Amino acid sequence: MKEHKAPFGLTPGAAEILRAEASLSEEEYSYVHLSPEWHAELLDPAGWTSVLETFAHTMKLSVALSDPEGRLLGICHNPQPVWSLAHSGAEKFGDTGCPFCLLPAGQRCSAVQDALRTDGVAMVQDQAGLTHVAVPLSLGGQHLGTLLAGQVFSHYPEPLPLQRLARARHVSPQRLWAAAIRQVPIARTTLQLYAKLLMALGQGFLGQRYSAILQRKLAQTSQRYRLFFDGVKDYALLTVDPAGRITSWNSGAQRLFGYREGEIMGQDACRLSAADGVPAEGLQQPMSEADKSGWVEWEGWRVRNDGTRFLGTSVLASLGHGETREYGVLIRDVTELRRSAQELQQAQKMEGIGVLAGGIAHDFNNLLTGVMGSLTLIKGNLSPDDSSYSIIEIAERSSVRAAELVAQLLAYAGKGKFAISRFDLSMLIAEMLPLIAASIPKTVRLELALKPDLPWIEADASQIRQIVMNLIINGAEAIGAEGGTVQVATGLVGEGSDLFMQVKDSGSGMSETTKAQIFDPFFSTKFTGRGLGLAAVSGIVRSHRGALQVDSIPGQGTTFTVSFPTVPAGVQKPAAAPSSKAPRGTGTILIADDESSLTALAEVILKQSGYSVLLAANGQEAVDIFRQNAAGITAVLLDMTMPVMGGQAAFALIREIRPGVPIILSTGYSETFAREELGDAVVGFIQKPYGAAQLLKSIQDAIQQAG
Structure with a gap:
């Protein structure tokens, strides 16, 4: 049990408010009249500095207070690198209606208006890929303003949008990209959780500030206490006597624990932590510490009326003295917050x-x-x-x-080479049955529940086969010599937007330690194990925009669930066989690649086939050479990853000089990945490593397609 100085931003004077929560009904504060002076004091930026600074640096976000029109009140705390750099390039960039956005002139951000309209979290992503949220601040049904938080990427930053932003803001693309890759992306679901926490903290702090005003100016203390509790309605608030018996119980406690006030009043607070396998937690020790220091904070498992458990953070404050002494308790469910952090x-x-x-x-x-x-x-x-x-x-x-x-390395990185097609996942698994049966021990029984007539998925069939084989063989190996079952099922997730494949074994299961390592490259529980294994599976799933979930209990087996976005079912068309011969050609080919041995080889191959060749060691050289020889260059062979200037930036600049020039992308990543980076404008593509015939064929195809 640990003592702190400011739990949830509460001051020692707020302890009395905890005690008085049960004394008012909802009808007694349906509307609050705020004078202009009170309004200004409630939203005084200096008063919010401490709580906003703490939240900003704890959650690694930028945070600011705004009025209902979205204008900042005070400063932006902890501004993020990309946003700060973009704002340094020009003095004014148009009215976006939000100081957290990097929108072009004329476009407006609706986050503040949406938050106030829905009385909930509003999330917006701007042209640079930066995401932020707005949460409302209100008292007695009146919207006073919002809290803005974010300026973070919800996924790995994309070079092309940042390049456009750099040109529009007159800043260095290289500096902007360097700033972007230093920012750790925060998933939208995690940002949503942070926003809900910020809303609760903001409302609580707003209620605390309003209570402080009431303590100075209002005669009826009961109204003061109830207005504070309106700001922390998502928390369980209760009071107990020195014997630990519950003496008051708010609506937040009823929602969290499931007990009505009449059921719980007078009961020992140990009831809130007594369950099978969980020892009853008395309050005598925290009470003793609170008598000395005013209040204490700790974390532990709590139990609801229906027997379910949750991880709760508790604050206990000493209220009053002598015979009238009570203890106020505030409890918050942090189960999802801890899980999201992990x-x-x-x-x-x-x-x-x-x-x-x-x-x-x-x-x-x-x-x-x-x-x-x-x-x-x-x-x-x-x-x-x-x-x-x-x-x-x-x-x-x-x-x-x-x-x-x-x-395999590229599959793990989520950038593998794909031959994309549309197919029925259940049928693909069924066609693999002879190979699967030959790959697992005879003591393992394979049980199938493959749902027919499902929507199809769009993926690389060979990569999906690798996932199926890997998961089934892993499940069979987990069972051991005693025998057991591996169940394979397919079906729809929820209302059918995604399709799932589930592989469940009756093996030994995994500990939390093992479960945390199974997707690490080269990790294996087998003495002879080696390779990427489940790490490659994880990469393939990510690269197909899928999701992978693992559930395992020691002694009860493991379940892997893989889900993919669906596409309408149809008739698969076989791909046309590529020509094995590439004709000789004429013209000048610009080769841009930072690997000198590769450019030297490509130059030999092309010259032997009748082409002239120009060489560039990076994207900037390629752009300069192309600008000087634009009319005479027949095609460009462009590496995606180069120093000084990468392939994405060089591609855009070359197309600006001469829009119709055939460009063949050369990369070790997949064609799907390349086209996601540069869009549908790509004419040609060749996967590294390649041979002479592949190179000549790719160049000839790109020239013919452009012509």
């Missing part, structure tokens, strides 16, 4: 490892492209009878195996 930490860890894996895969793909392309050229000039021919084939096979490992 999920956010896990997501950030996975994102960090994914970025590392993607970076390694990118560099390795560049090297493999040079190796495989060179082997292709050498092999093409050798007779099969040549003694070196078989050695070249061995090197080619080794390169292919290396490329497969890179593909």
Whole structure:
């Protein structure tokens, strides 16, 4: 049990308000008259500084107080890097109706109006991808203003919107991007939770400030106490006597615990923490500490009337003296807040490892492209009878195996190579049954509940097969020699916007420690285990905009549930087989890539096929060379990831100079990922590593399509 100096922002004088909560009915404060002087005092920015600064730096958000029109009252606390940098580039950027947005001139933010209209949380995302929320502040049915919080990304920042913003705001794109990638994204669901907490804290603090005014100016203290409690109505508030018996009980306590006032009055407060497996928690120790220091705060498990449990933060304050002494108790449910914090930490860890894996895969793909392309050229000039021919084939096979490992790294990073099609997931699993049956022990019984006639999913079928095999084999291995069942089911999530596949085993289950590590690369509970395993599964799911959930209890088995967005069912069209020969060509090809061995190889391949070649080591060089030779360049081979200026920025600038020029993107990431980055304007694409025939075919196809 730990003592603090300011739980939930309460002052020692607010302890009396805890005690008086039960004395008023809802009808006694339906409307509050606020004079202009009181209104100004309630929203005095200096008075809000401490609570806003604390919230801003604790939650890593920017926070500010505004009037009902959205104008700031005071400063923006803890402004975020991208927002601050964008505002430094020009003095005025038009009226957006919100100082937290980076909207273009003429567009208005509706967050404040929406929050006041709905009396709830309003969330807005601007053109840069920055997200913020607005929550209302009200007393007695009157809206006094809002609290704004955010200036954060809800997902990893996107380069192209930031580049547009940099041009509009006259700031350096490189500085803006560097600022963006330093900001840790906060998921929209997590930001929603933070917003609800901010609304509760803001209302509580507003109620506290109003109570302070009433303590100075109002004669009837009962009205003062009740107005404060209007600000903390989402908390359980009760009082107990020195023996621990409950003497008052507010509506928030009834909502949280499920007891009506008549049921709980006079009962021992231990009833709120006594349940199977949870020892009854008496209040004698916190009472003793509160008598010495005024109040204490602690966290522990609580139990509702229906037997369900929740994690609660409790504050106990000493009220009065002698025979009239009581203790006020404030309890808040923090179960979801703690769970969200753990999920956010896990997501950030996975994102960090994914970025590392993607970076390694990118560099390795560049090297493999040079190796495989060179082997292709050498092999093409050798007779099969040549003694070196078989050695070249061995090197080619080794390169292919290396490329497969890179593909696993990219799958984990969520940027793998995909052959996207639409298909029936239940049918795909059914077609895999012979392979699945041969891959699991005879002691494991496979039970299927594959729902027919479901909507289809849009995905890479081979990647989905990898997920199915991995999860089923993992489940079978968890069962052990004694035998058991692996259940595989498909169906719709909720009203049908998503489709799920569930793999449930009757194995040994996992501890929380093991469960926290299963998606780490190369983690295995088997002595001989190695590889990416579930880490690759997690990456594939993320790259398909799916969700992955794990439920496991030691001794009771594990359930993996994977869900994907659905598309309408239809008839799958087989892809046309690509041509195996690429014709010779003419013209000038601009190659932009930071890997010198790769550009040298591509230059040899293209020159042997009749093309002229210009070389650039980064995006900026590519733009400069293209500007000087725009009319004479036939096509551009553009790497996505380069120093100085990346492929996305170079792509946009080259298209501004000559909109119709064929551009072939060259990257180790998937075509889907590339097109998401640059949109439908991309003409050509080639996946690293590639050979000579692939390179020539990609360039010829892009030129023909543009022509």
